[in-house]
Amino acid sequence: MRAIRVERLGPPDVMQLQDTPVPSPAAGEVRVRVEAVGINFADALAVAGEYLTRTRVPYTPGMEFAGIVDALGDGVSGVQVGQRVAALGGSGAMAEYATVPAAGLIPVPQTLSGAQAAAFPVSYFTAYHGLKTLGRGEAGEWVLVQAAAGALGTASIQLAKALGMNVIALASTDEKLEIARTLGADVTILQDDPDRVKKVRDAAGGRGVPLILEVVGGKRFQESLDMAASRGRIIVIGNASREQANLRPVELMKRNLTVTGLWLTSLMSDAPATAEAARVLADLVGSGQVVPQVGPTYALDQSVQAFEDLLNRRTTGKVIIEP
Ligand code: NDP
Structure with missing residues (x-):
């Protein structure tokens, strides 16, 4: 599959498009065919080595994404193959497929598009x-x-x-x-x-x-x-x-x-706070009072441009990459 890889930290142009193996879901994980990746300021800081946590290389950036569940690891229940999900993980989403713990899936109203769902969690x-x-x-x-x-x-x-x-x-x-x-x-x-x-x-x-x-x-x-x-x-x-x-x-x-x-x-590890936020947000998104704002959309091979536009204040709404 095609994936963005970072082998050394630095400005956005350290990101390279490479061919990598399709990942297999480990126990407790699901594999998702990525439809859309939400690009955050934090992703650019992580690639630069300026984020709150240390970035270990080589790695595939991308913490927030939406897509269609494609395979289930052992022990996963309550998620169906073919279901659209959004997910928040540490990295790995800037690729055609990503694996994520089933516990990291974020329920999203099925009325949202892939790009809207990717614009939602963070x-x-x-x-x-x-x-x-x-x-x-x-x-x-x-x-x-x-x-x-x-x-x-x-x-x-x-x-x-x-x-x-x-x-x-x-x-x-x-x-x-x-x-x-x-x-x-x-x-x-x-x-x-x-x-x-x-x-x-x-x-x-x-x-x-x-x-x-x-x-x-x-x-x-x-x-x-x-x-x-x-x-x-x-x-x-x-x-x-x-x-x-x-x-x-x-x-x-x-x-x-x-x-x-x-x-x-x-805060995501604070279960009561996360549950309360999820409850309120599900109501507001489900009723259409809150509509995730999709910004400019780029292909995977335009990732460098996407990060540069975000860092240079040229974007509005959520920057999206569609693999
Ligand atoms: P945005 O889409 O908001 O893009 C960043 C915006 O910051 C720019 O468009 C720009 O808006 C503004 N900005 C102000 N000064 C500068 C500057 N010197 N250089 C670049 N941009 C500047 O990004 P995000 O929504 O991803 O993130 C917004 C902020 O919130 C970031 O600082 C991010 O790290 C933080 N964040 C933190 C989280 C957390 O858990 N703590 C979670 C999510 C986001 P303008 O041109 O109008 O000034």
């Missing part, structure tokens, strides 16, 4: 945990969504609106802000607007924003502190700027701010 579970599990957001509260037209951003806007929250969206271009408005953002502000801190605080009633989903990091993290309301909760989800941020704890004390880190990978 962004929507992360958005839910940011808004609710850790963010404790309530209906009627204001939430600030950065990189609002991206995969996580579009998921966060839709979910926040479906949960009754008010959304302030930040993004780098007018076209991206238009996408945020289409998804229901109440207020949109250019990320580089010279008055952005004041505009954000004013939009949230002049007192600042009670809940911020922080994905840019670096010097923007300081701005998030300035945009936050007294007792505000800042959920640190990403560091797209790849810059260091300064945090002076005394600033948190002065305004009773809370800064909480969120990493989906570790």
